[in-house]
Amino acid sequence: MIVGVHPLAGFDKVLHYRVPAHLEPLVTVGALVRVPILRAFKLGIVGEVGAPRDFPVDRLKAVAQVVYPFPALTGELLELARWMARYYACGLDGIIETMIPAPVRRGAALKQEKLLAVAQRPDAEELNRLERRAPQQVRLYRFLAEQIRPAPKSLVLSRLGVTAAVAQALVKRGWLREEVRRIERVAYADSHAAGELVAAQPHQLNGEQQAAVDALNADLAAGAFTVSLLLGVTGSGKTEVYLRAIDTALKAGGGVVFLVPEVALTPQTVARLRSRLEAIARGHRCVVWHSFLSEGERLDGWLALATGEARVVVGARSAIFAPVQNLKLIVVDEEHEPAYKQDETPRYHGRDVAVMRAKQAGAVVVLGSATPSLESFTNVEAGKYKLLQLPRRVDARQLPYIEVVDLRIEAAKQRQFAALSGRLVRAMQDRLERREQTILFLNRRGYSSAMLCKQCGHVEQCRHCSIAMTLHRTDDTLRCHLCGDQRAAPVRCPQCGAPDIRWRGLGTQRVEEAVRRVLPRARVERMDADTMGRKDRFREVLGQFRAGKIDVLVGTQMIGKGLDFPNVTLVGLVDADISMHVPDFRANERTFQLLVQVAGRAGRGDRAGEVIVQTFTPQSEAIQFSRHADYAGFAAAELKMRRDFRYPPFRHLIQHLFRGPNPEKLKFYAEQWARLVEKTLGDRVELRGPAPAPIEKIKDEYRWQLWYFTHGVTKVVAELSRLRAEFAWADDVIQVLDVDPMDLA
Numbered sequence: 001m002i003v004g005v006h007p008l009a010g011f012d013k014v015l016h017y018r019v020p021a022h023l024e025p026l027v028t029v030g031a032l033v034r035v036p037i038l039r040a041f042k043l044g045i046v047g048e049v050g051a052p053r054d055f056p057v058d059r060l061k062a063v064a065q066v067v068y069p070f071p072a073l074t075g076e077l078l079e080l081a082r083w084m085a086r087y088y089a090c091g092l093d094g095i096i097e098t099m100i101p102a103p104v105r106r107g108a109a110l111k112q113e114k115l116l117a118v119a120q121r122p123d124a125e126e127l128n129r130l131e132r133r134a135p136q137q138v139r140l141y142r143f144l145a146e147q148i149r150p151a152p153k154s155l156v157l158s159r160l161g162v163t164a165a166v167a168q169a170l171v172k173r174g175w176l177r178e179e180v181r182r183i184e185r186v187a188y189a190d191s192h193a194a195g196e197l198v199a200a201q202p203h204q205l206n207g208e209q210q211a212a213v214d215a216l217n218a219d220l221a222a223g224a225f226t227v228s229l230l231l232g233v234t235g236s237g238k239t240e241v242y243l244r245a246i247d248t249a250l251k252a253g254g255g256v257v258f259l260v261p262e263v264a265l266t267p268q269t270v271a272r273l274r275s276r277l278e279a280i281a282r283g284h285r286c287v288v289w290h291s292f293l294s295e296g297e298r299l300d301g302w303l304a305l306a307t308g309e310a311r312v313v314v315g316a317r318s319a320i321f322a323p324v325q326n327l328k329l330i331v332v333d334e335e336h337e338p339a340y341k342q343d344e345t346p347r348y349h350g351r352d353v354a355v356m357r358a359k360q361a362g363a364v365v366v367l368g369s370a371t372p373s374l375e376s377f378t379n380v381e382a383g384k385y386k387l388l389q390l391p392r393r394v395d396a397r398q399l400p401y402i403e404v405v406d407l408r409i410e411a412a413k414q415r416q417f418a419a420l421s422g423r424l425v426r427a428m429q430d431r432l433e434r435r436e437q438t439i440l441f442l443n444r445r446g447y448s449s450a451m452l453c454k455q456c457g458h459v460e461q462c463r464h465c466s467i468a469m470t471l472h473r474t475d476d477t478l479r480c481h482l483c484g485d486q487r488a489a490p491v492r493c494p495q496c497g498a499p500d501i502r503w504r505g506l507g508t509q510r511v512e513e514a515v516r517r518v519l520p521r522a523r524v525e526r527m528d529a530d531t532m533g534r535k536d537r538f539r540e541v542l543g544q545f546r547a548g549k550i551d552v553l554v555g556t557q558m559i560g561k562g563l564d565f566p567n568v569t570l571v572g573l574v575d576a577d578i579s580m581h582v583p584d585f586r587a588n589e590r591t592f593q594l595l596v597q598v599a600g601r602a603g604r605g606d607r608a609g610e611v612i613v614q615t616f617t618p619q620s621e622a623i624q625f626s627r628h629a630d631y632a633g634f635a636a637a638e639l640k641m642r643r644d645f646r647y648p649p650f651r652h653l654i655q656h657l658f659r660g661p662n663p664e665k666l667k668f669y670a671e672q673w674a675r676l677v678e679k680t681l682g683d684r685v686e687l688r689g690p691a692p693a694p695i696e697k698i699k700d701e702y703r704w705q706l707w708y709f710t711h712g713v714t715k716v717v718a719e720l721s722r723l724r725a726e727f728a729w730a731d732d733v734i735q736v737l738d739v740d741p742m743d744l745a
């Protein structure tokens with residue numbers, strides 16, 4: 001047997017090896033093997049079985065070891081990796097590394113534990129006889145005879161103070177037996193303790209939920225690839241629909257991947273899933289997958305899936321690569337979330353990879369959202385995806401009323417700009433009296449976003465990045481939110497020395513301060529990346545909030561999604577304009593999504609919710625359509641604009657970013673390159689740029705960008721890759737391709 005191996009050692013090609021006869025039964029496509037490369041042994045994945053065309057077979061070296069007796073990548077995942085390499089313009093080795101967790105890649109040994117159990121019960125007389133000769137053996141036997149289940153050997157021996165030889169003697173007698181068990185570290189096993197108790201009882205489905213479940217069940221029964229977009233308003237019970245479909249897939253012996261956009265969301269989702277899945281089908285373990293796992297947890301979860309012991313995985317983006325066997329269903333919750341896009345190589349989009357994986361596996365995909373991406377919605381209109389709708393909240397509760405506060409009028413009324421309008425303050429006071437809760441959102445941490453000198457107009461910028469420094473009042477520092485650089489906040493203008501410094505732009509710290517001033521008796525907590533340094537802090541604060549120990553929660557959008565607090569009857573969006581005025585063609589879409597999602601946090605219990613949005617541009621479409629959560633209206637208006645400009649989703653965008661220490665050199669190379677692309681590919685792509693990126697400098701590196709618009713990504717990527725390999729780049733010009741970018745800064 002001869003195999004082609006993809007080494008994981010950072011070179012992107014296939015090397016061939018002989019498989020010694022004794023290893024042959026273990027080697028399949030996707031097996032993790034150790035092979036000699038140069039003078040060392042390296043890990044690699046078997047990519048194909050068969051001899052090379054251009055190398056004499058008798059000179060091939062031999063595979064040294066097969067790490068696991070099952071494939072580390074299924075053939076289907078390997079196929080997916082190949083597609084990703086072609087689509088996202090990146091090396092196969094990097095993708096395979098992303099797909100296989102680090103401890104697995106290092107060939108970590110399976111953690112095992114020995115257990116002792118009673119094999120056969122001797123009669124009392126026999127025991128008594130032995131007690132005189134070997135009292136330790138009898139003591140050990142009696143101890144184990146009282147245990148309900150097999151006990152860890154090392155623990156028992158040390159507890160009783162007997163040696164391994166004593167246990168061995170009993171095994172020899174046939175009274176005890178030794179078992180080996182893999183140690184499982186179940187992530188979030190403690191999640192019930194953290195105030196995340198969730199009902200394990202399934203709800204009685206309403207008509208729309210039932211229709212959606214029926215449609216998905218039919219697709220699952222047909223066993224062919226389909227994608228359904230579950231468009232359901234916030235609080236319409238999408239999770240219940242996912243759970244029923246998962247139930248169906250599991251009962252049919254299939255495997256399931258459940259993607260959630262952010263780690264922060266995972267505990268709640270996992271707690272729900274866990275309790276429900278235990279009810280649905282006893283014995284199903286739900287593997288949790290995200291970047292905070294310890295190596296042990298990661299390895300255990302991965303092994304459980306690879307061996308087929310567990311059949312459900314729930315996790316963030318990279319869970320799409322979990323080695324789930326016999327994949328039947330993929331759920332992508334909040335499919336519009338930008339967090340699904342990885343912002344480093346390989347720059348894949350978890351949702352799009354999910355659809356491709358399902359296509360290759362013949363599985364069913366459910367994409368769920370109250371505000372689907374225009375990409376997915378367009379696929380519905382084109383007939384590629386099915387549409388399932390949940391237009392009402394469960395129990396037909398009203399969607400909250402959104403009131404828009406026009407900050408232009410507010411600013412004229414009050415002489416000084418205040419973070420909180422009179423309307424918002426009165427609503428908060430009212431909640432406090434009724435012992436209900438308020439959430440205030442502001443998508444900017446810190447105190448103020450810029451310092452401006454009233455005398456000379458100087459704005460203090462980061463020395464390394466082309467953005468203004470943010471004031472942090474908690475320790476009176478100026479901090480750069482891009483590179484983290486910080487220094488003491490000045491009391492006089494660093495430029496002209498004048499003492500007239502004005503702090504512009506709101507941050508969460510300033511909002512928190514304002515709330516404490518207007519509601520001195522309220523219990524206020526702030527939740528943003530600055531306060532959430534500790535790993536458990538997030539869940540701790542959410543637990544307190546749920547328990548009613550906090551009246552007002554101020555935070556960035558990290559508290560905006562997926563959380564369900566019945567006692568929150570007021571949600572305030574302090575500055576809706578932040579997401580609207582950014583240089584990104586998706587700014588409107590983002591703002592609409594943010595508004596609708598944030599509004600969805602209000603009034604989830606029995607009481608009606610109220611949402612107050614503060615803005616200087618109340619007339620904008622994103623705000624107007626969000627008032628009635630009018631997704632269809634917003635999509636139609638926004639898609640018309642996109643079509644006119646031929647922006648995504650009507651064409652794909654590929655972003656080419658050039659980075660380096662020398663801005664003139666960047667400009668020169670970017671322009672030379674653009675000329676070459678125009679000449680070679682001008683008929684297939686439309687170029688825009690090159691131009692300085694919206695943020696021209698980050699961490700002392702200058703940035704230029706060039707955009708390609710195209711209908712066919714893989715062909716253009718192949719051409720670009722060929723040209724890039726031939727082009728004479730300067731050493732200090734780094735250039736990256738980002739296909740379907742989500743972050744245009």
Ligand code: ADP
Nearest residue numbers: 203204205206232234235236237238239240394
């Ligand atoms: P979504 O994800 O669509 O915003 P959720 O799935 O979080 O909504 O459901 C909102 C709430 O409604 C949850 O507390 C859920 O347990 C509950 N729920 C779901 N389906 C039903 C139903 N058929 N009847 C009553 N309550 C339901």
Ligand code: ZN
Nearest residue numbers: 462465480483
């Ligand atoms: Zn900086």
